[in-house]
Amino acid sequence: xxxxxxxxxxxxxxxxxxxxxxxxxxxxxxxxxxxxxxxxxxxxxxxxxxxxxxxxxxxxxxxxxxxxxxxxxxxxxxxxxxxxxxxxxxxxxxxxxxxxxxxxxxxxxxxxxxxxxxxxxxxxxxxxxxxxxxxxxxxxxxxxxxxxxxxxxxxxxxxxxxxxxxxxxxxxxxxx
Amino acid sequence: xxxxxxxxxxxxxxxxxxxxxxxxxxxxxxxxxxxxxxxxxxxxxxxxxxxxxxxxxxxxxxxxxxxxxxxxxxxxxxxxxxxxxxxxxxxxxxxxxxxxxxxxxxxxxxxxxxxxxxxxxxxxxxxxxxxxxxxxxxxx
Amino acid sequence: xxxxxxxxxxxxxxxxxxxxxxxxxxxxxxxxxxxxxxxxxxxxxxxxxxxxxxxxxxxxxxxxxxxxxxxxxxxxxxxxxxxxxxxxxxxxxxxxxxxxxxxxxxxxxxxxxxxxxxxxxxxxxxxxxxxxxxxxxxxxxxxxxxxxxxxxxxxxxxxxxxxxxxxxxxxxxxxxxxxxxxxxxxxxxxxxxxxxxxxxxxxxxxxxxxxxxxxxxxxxxxxxxxxxxxxxxxxxxxxxxxxxxxxxxxxxxxxxxxxxxxxxxxxxxxxxxxxxxxxxxxxxxxxxxxxxxxxxxxxxxxxxxxxxxxxxxxxxxxxxxxxxxxxxxxxxxxxxxxxxxxxxxxxxxxxxxxxxxxxxxxxxx
Numbered sequence: 001x002x003x004x005x006x007x008x009x010x011x012x013x014x015x016x017x018x019x020x021x022x023x024x025x026x027x028x029x030x031x032x033x034x035x036x037x038x039x040x041x042x043x044x045x046x047x048x049x050x051x052x053x054x055x056x057x058x059x060x061x062x063x064x065x066x067x068x069x070x071x072x073x074x075x076x077x078x079x080x081x082x083x084x085x086x087x088x089x090x091x092x093x094x095x096x097x098x099x100x101x102x103x104x105x106x107x108x109x110x111x112x113x114x115x116x117x118x119x120x121x122x123x124x125x126x127x128x129x130x131x132x133x134x135x136x137x138x139x140x141x142x143x144x145x146x147x148x149x150x151x152x153x154x155x156x157x158x159x160x161x162x163x164x165x166x167x168x169x170x171x172x173x174x175x176x
Numbered sequence: 177x178x179x180x181x182x183x184x185x186x187x188x189x190x191x192x193x194x195x196x197x198x199x200x201x202x203x204x205x206x207x208x209x210x211x212x213x214x215x216x217x218x219x220x221x222x223x224x225x226x227x228x229x230x231x232x233x234x235x236x237x238x239x240x241x242x243x244x245x246x247x248x249x250x251x252x253x254x255x256x257x258x259x260x261x262x263x264x265x266x267x268x269x270x271x272x273x274x275x276x277x278x279x280x281x282x283x284x285x286x287x288x289x290x291x292x293x294x295x296x297x298x299x300x301x302x303x304x305x306x307x308x309x310x311x312x313x314x315x316x
Numbered sequence: 317x318x319x320x321x322x323x324x325x326x327x328x329x330x331x332x333x334x335x336x337x338x339x340x341x342x343x344x345x346x347x348x349x350x351x352x353x354x355x356x357x358x359x360x361x362x363x364x365x366x367x368x369x370x371x372x373x374x375x376x377x378x379x380x381x382x383x384x385x386x387x388x389x390x391x392x393x394x395x396x397x398x399x400x401x402x403x404x405x406x407x408x409x410x411x412x413x414x415x416x417x418x419x420x421x422x423x424x425x426x427x428x429x430x431x432x433x434x435x436x437x438x439x440x441x442x443x444x445x446x447x448x449x450x451x452x453x454x455x456x457x458x459x460x461x462x463x464x465x466x467x468x469x470x471x472x473x474x475x476x477x478x479x480x481x482x483x484x485x486x487x488x489x490x491x492x493x494x495x496x497x498x499x500x501x502x503x504x505x506x507x508x509x510x511x512x513x514x515x516x517x518x519x520x521x522x523x524x525x526x527x528x529x530x531x532x533x534x535x536x537x538x539x540x541x542x543x544x545x546x547x548x549x550x551x552x553x554x555x556x557x558x559x560x561x562x563x564x565x566x567x568x569x570x571x572x573x574x575x576x577x578x579x580x581x582x583x584x585x586x587x588x589x590x591x592x593x594x595x596x597x598x599x600x601x602x603x604x605x606x607x608x609x610x611x612x613x614x615x616x617x618x619x620x621x622x623x624x625x626x627x628x629x630x631x632x633x634x635x636x637x638x639x640x641x642x643x644x645x646x647x648x649x650x651x652x653x654x655x656x657x658x659x660x661x662x663x664x665x666x667x668x669x670x671x672x673x674x675x676x677x678x679x680x681x
Contacts (some may be wrong), residue, residue, distance in 0.1 A: 111189045111195050120201060133326075141204035150201055161189055212328065226365065271471045272595065279493055283576065285564055287365075289373040296365055296373065310378055311579060314564035315547040315589050316621065 016055075016063055024052040025072045027087075031079070049122045050156045051097065052091050053115055057160070061099055068095050086129050091124025094118040111160050116153030123149045221284050223263045225255070226296040237261045237282060237299070253293055263297060265290060278316070285311035359540065359556040362386040366394055369401040370522050372546025379540040379556050389538055393529055395435055397545070400525035403433050404517050406457065406562060416515050420457065424511025429504055435523055438506060444520060444634040445494050447654075451638035453610055455497055457514025458488040461606055463615075470597035477599045485613040488512075492610070510623040519607075523588050523633020526550040530629070550586040550629040563587050565623055567662055578660060578667055581676050586629030590636040591621030591662075609641040616641040620666070625677065635659075645667065 026048040048071055056064035072088030096120045101109050123145035130141070187247035225233040225247065232247055234267040239261040246254060253275075256266040268290050275290035284306075286299045301310055359379040364386075366374040380386035406416045419428045420649075441454040461479045470477030489529055491512035508515070517524075522545045530543055530550045541552040542561050551561045560581035567577050574654045580587055595606040609616040624636040639647045639659060651659040651671050658674040 080679075107187050110187060110191050110194055112194045113191075114187075116194075116197060116201070143209040144199055144206075146205040150198055157189065213365075228367065229365070230429075273471070274595065283564070285562075287375065288371060289367060291367050291371060291373070294367055296367065298365065308557070308559040309562070311562045311564040311576075312542055312551075313375060313544050313549055313561075314576065314593055315544070315549060315564055315587065315623070316566050 010129065012059075012063075019051050019055050019059075019063075019067055020070050022054075023048045023067060024074055026051065027071065027074060027078075047152075048087075049091060049094055049119065050152070050159075052095055053118045053156055054160070054163070056095065056098055056118075057111070061095070064095055065092075068092055086126050088123040089129050089137065090122040093128075094122035097121035112153070112157040114159065115156040116150055120146055120149030120150035121125070122152075129138065220261060220302065221282070221299050222302050223257075223281065224298045224299065224300055228294050235263060236302070237263060247295075250293070251294070253290060253295055255297070263299075264288070265295075265297070268293060283311065283314055285314040287314075318366055328670060336502045354679060360386075362390070364390050364473055366397075368668055369394070369397045370525070370545050371496075372522070373544075374546070375542070375544040377542040378538065389533065389536075392536070393533055393541075393543065395524060396529045396532055400433060400521075400528065404437065404521040404525065406514070406516055410601075416517065419506050419508060420514045423508035425515055427498070427500060427503070427505035427507035430506050432504065433528070434506065435499055435501065435504060436528075437521065438497060438515075440630060441517065441526060441634075442494060442497070443498075443610070444631070448634060448638035450494075450610060451641050452519050452634040453492060453494055454515055454517045454520060454607070455494040456610060457516035457611055458491045458512055459610075460516045460518070461514060461609060462488055463606070467595070467597045467604070467606065472540045474598065477597055479599050479604070482613070483648075485634045489610075489613055510513075519637040520630055520634045522546060524630030526586070526633075527629040548586070548588045548629060548633055549582070550582065550584045562563055565589065565621075565660060565662075567620060567666055577662060578670075578674075578678050580625060581679070582625075582677075585625055585627050586632045587623055587625045588632035588636045589621050589623040590640040591619075607637060607640050611641070618643055620662040620664060622647070622662070623660040624652070625660075625674070626656055631657075 030047045052064055052068050052071070055067045067092035069088065071091055072084050075087035085107035095118075098114050098121075101114055101117050127142055127145055220237050220239070223235045223237055224231055225235070227247070227250070235257055237257070240259055241257055242259045243257040244254060245257070245292040253265065253316060254267040255263060257263050258280060260282070262280035264280045265278065265288055268275050270290055270292035272292070275288050275293075275295070278288035281288055281297055281299050282300050284301050287296065289296045301307065306312075359381060361377065361379055362383065363375065363377045365376070368374075374394070374397060376390045378386055378389055380389060402410045402413055403415045406420055409415075409417060414428050414430050414434075416434065419430065419434070422428050429639050438454070441452075444452050445454070462484055466478055466480045491510050491514075493510065493513070496513055497515065498509055499505075500507070502574040526543050526545050526548050527550060530541060530552050533541055534552055539553045540556050543550045543552075549563050550562075554560050560583045562582045563582050564576045565578045565580070565587075589606075592605055596603045598604070601653070605615045605617075607616050608614065619640060621662070622639045624632045624639065626632045635651075635654065635657060639651065639661075642650060644661060644663075647659070647661070648669070648671075651657060657671070657679060659671045660674055661669040
């Protein structure tokens with residue numbers, strides 16, 4: 001499969017906007033779920049991080065960075081500074097981890113491994129934030145966050161499995 | 177910037193080696209889980225038992241220990257230390273039984289009192305180092 | 317080109333809006349925590365407890381310069397509480413003191429000269445009666461004393477525990493009109509016109525006394541204080557470093573380890589919980605708690621507990637009792653009509669509900 005290559009700036013912008021909208025919807029869905037810990041409202045499993053992965057894979061690292069930062073701003077607007085820190089740091093941590101894997105293993109890596117690494121590091125980023133803000137290492141959280149990361153990664157990779165053929169289709173029409 | 181898209185274009189969804197990654201992560205998770213009690217040791221809260229205003233006994237709420245005990249000279253009240261790191265009034269001869277009904281205490285800020293017997297259990301941080309994120313009091 | 321410029325302006329405006337919104341939210345949250353100026357000097361944390369007043373555990377947490385000044389301040393608080401306790405006691409006589417028992421004993425006989433603290437409490441109680449539409453009624457002593465008697469007997473002899481007969485309760489309920497509690501401010505007297513009426517201030521006295529005592533402490537210079545009278549929590553100020561006090565609420569009926577339902581960040585406010593775990597007795601396998609619904613004359617059983625957060629701890633105490641006797645829909649409407657009052661309900665099955673502003677109190681920042 002060839003990467004999705006927007007033909008012009010407008011298309012690029014529309015795609016980015018769509019992905020950002022998706023991130024916001026996922027963030028809202030996640031907000032409506034009960035918190036992992038009632039005492040730490042910013043802590044999330046990072047459904048909206050899925051979009052960062054998609055963007056990285058379909059559009060490349062620069063747009064993915066943009067989405068990660070925008071996602072954080074959305075959290076800032078809706079849930080305050082603490083949520084911004086959690087969201088942004090988790091997103092960036094995940095993004096850099098995925099980029100690193102891609103850089104090291106190149107096309108020997110797989111969608112599944114990248115998804116899992118992304119999700120796990122997103123959660124690890126949040127764990128570090130908890131450490132930073134509350135000065136306590138909530139060790140009980142760590143294994144839970146890792147396991148949820150694996151699960152979230154599998155979910156993402158599975159959905160990619162179905163999405164990529166669809167994107168391929170768009171792509172083919174683009175080429176005509 | 178380095179263009180990742182070249183790689184992702186020719187990537188596969190899944191390889192057997194991915195299983196290694198998953199197993200590795202699961203092991204890390206389990207490893208942290210197993211070492212938790214060890215990490216927590218020394219950070220567990222302490223139960224203070226008062227008779228009136230006098231501190232008569234302190235018990236570290238270390239996980240994994242079970243003990244049923246009396247205070248010296250007070251036979252009508254029995255305490256129990258539970259394995260999950262909690263303590264409670266087990267039996268008391270007081271009429272209202274409020275102390276027993278309060279149940280298990282494990283968190284900093286929790287208290288259970290037996291007014292008729294003038295006894296109090298209070299959970300405090302180890303070494304009296306109260307942090308700002310410790311609850312100052314817990315109510316039911 | 318025009319388009320792109322326009323787009324840029326839109327994006328910048330959008331980002332600025334989000335950022336300012338975020339900063340605003342952050343600021344309001346930190347404001348709550350820090351509106352008390354941080355006192356200079358190193359203050360240390362001290363705690364003490366007492367089991368001598370209001371038939372409950374008293375906890376005092378106070379930041380003071382040293383142990384000596386803590387001892388002085390906490391002693392004043394405890395003496396103050398002892399004084400309030402004696403005045404509001406309906407069970408015991410104190411030599412040389414006219415308290416509520418004296419007032420009760422002279423029901424229908426003659427007015428009793430009382431301390432201003434009793435007059436203030438009763439006037440406050442009348443106000444509360446109006447606010448709660450009679451759900452919190454200090455003139456319900458005749459009904460409550462029947463329950464009190466049966467509960468004491470039931471606890472002493474669990475095998476023979478009985479419920480009070482409804483006819484007896486109904487008969488007593490005809491003597492609960494708060495208007496027959498006559499306060500004479502000029503002569504500092506209280507008179508119960510109805511010889512059968514009795515005062516019982518249990519639903520309000522602890523909260524009210526805590527409020528008064530904390531106000532006294534504030535006037536004599538205390539800045540950071542947490543006072544709990546058997547779970548009636550009143551906090552003064554924040555901690556000296558500006559951090560809020562943390563008050564945890566637990567589900568009384570759950571025995572498992574992680575049963576903390578909420579942690580409140582508290583600055584200059586009070587939290588009072590009415591619950592069914594504390595004082596109850598068992599008849600034929602059913603638990604009967606001590607909060608009696610004036611309408612049914614039976615213990616209210618809608619919830620495991622109801623917590624009320626508002627600045628005046630007397631108000632919080634009274635409202636928590638009133639709300640404990642209201643079904644949820646009614647209680648919710650009632651709670652939302654009150655100003656600066658947040659409520660947290662814990663239902664029988666362990667599920668919870670809360671007023672709009674409650675969540676904000678549980679957030680860090």
